[in-house]
Amino acid sequence: MPTIVPAATRTMLLLEVFARERRELSNSDLARLMDLPESSCSDLLYTLHDMGYLLRTARSKRFYPTARLLDIAKEISASDPLFAVATEACELLRDKTGETGLCGHVVSGVVHVLAFAEGTHPLRYVSNVGNKIALHVSALGKAELALGTPEEAARQLRLKTLKQVAPGSITDLAVLERQVAEAREQGWSWVENEGFDGLAAMAVAGYVGDQPLAISVAGPTQRLQANKETCLQALKEVQALVFHPREGSTPPRAAGARRSTPSKVTGPA
Structure with missing residues (x-):
């Protein structure tokens, strides 16, 4: 034994x-x-x-x-099929938008970054595999919460203190629940200046096997606002390639119609 x-x-x-x-x-x-x-x-x-x-x-x-x-952990992760899928999704988002692509998963009220592909713009968002993002300021997190029930979303949002981490941070639970409900209805989530001043992100979510995941593009708020439709289209295209509806679930309604010495934006996405 x-x-x-x-x-x-x-x-x-x-x-x-x-x-x-x-x-x-x-x-x-x-x-x-x-x-x-x-x-x-x-x-x-x-x-x-x-x-x-x-x-x-x-x-x-x-x-x-x-x-x-860390090197050994990276080698192990590189052989994980889920990590490979997440990395490929991020790279596709980067190639389609020029913005940083991310993939994350909600664990105990926090978003864990599983993969990312750094954008190609001189000013871009940067992250690292393993980073943790506060759920209430994350487009990734809100998109994944929208896959589940309102009750589960509220439970996850209550697990951690809702701190004001940036000028746009929302700390009112009722408002956050409405954000998740909106993401559930339209099929995508959007945050701007919530986790970091000057940073915006848009995300969608789905399932790889039984694993819920979310993917997002993140970058300077002004640029993402100007290219919102392009980013949404890219997210929908990658979502269709990577994710599948969970058996018995109803898919959300679709919404409407590297360089030298670069500057980098860091913060939650």
């Missing part, structure tokens, strides 16, 4: 501590945070350092993870 391997558990807990603390840590720091004897913690740190997963500062003797773990 399988049993728990304590050394493996400690290794993963150690990495989670680094992710939570986001700073260099000494052996004594980690022993305290993990509730381990310093001798046991020291052996674990020595092993991971010897394997190249941790670096150690020369003077302070503190540890921090190297990029090796």
Whole structure:
């Protein structure tokens, strides 16, 4: 019968501590945070350092993870069919619009970025795989919530504090629920200046297998406003290629008719 391997558990807990603390840590720091004897913690740190997963500062003797773990995670993700589908969708959106394409999924009241393709304009939105975006300011999040019931959308929106993170942020739950209802009716969501001043995004959602996902284009508000119909058309085309209606569901009604020293816009999309 399988049993728990304590050394493996400690290794993963150690990495989670680094992710939570986001700073260099000494052996004594980690022993305290993990509730381990310093001798046991020291052996674990020595092993991971010897394997190249941790670096150690020369003077302070503190540890921090190297990029090796990230590199391995990227290699694993690259073989995930869902990651491949998400990446291809983002690249298609970028090619059709010139704007940054993103794919994300709602997890416990937060939008997780699964893939992105950086736009081609000198001024463009940038992101990273693994970034987390506040649900209440995200076009991705609102588009995915529109796939489900109003009750589930309200539950997800209540899981995190509705903070004012930009001038256009909406923190009124009733207004957010109306936004999701509108996205459900028209088949797409739109945000502007909600997660970052000067940033807009438009998104649609659907299913890959049983997995709900959303895709979006994001960029400077003024440019997206001027090219709204083009962006919507691109989203609909990629949506038809990538997603399928969930069995037994009714599809939403369609709406109407790299360069040197670039500037980048960062923020939620």
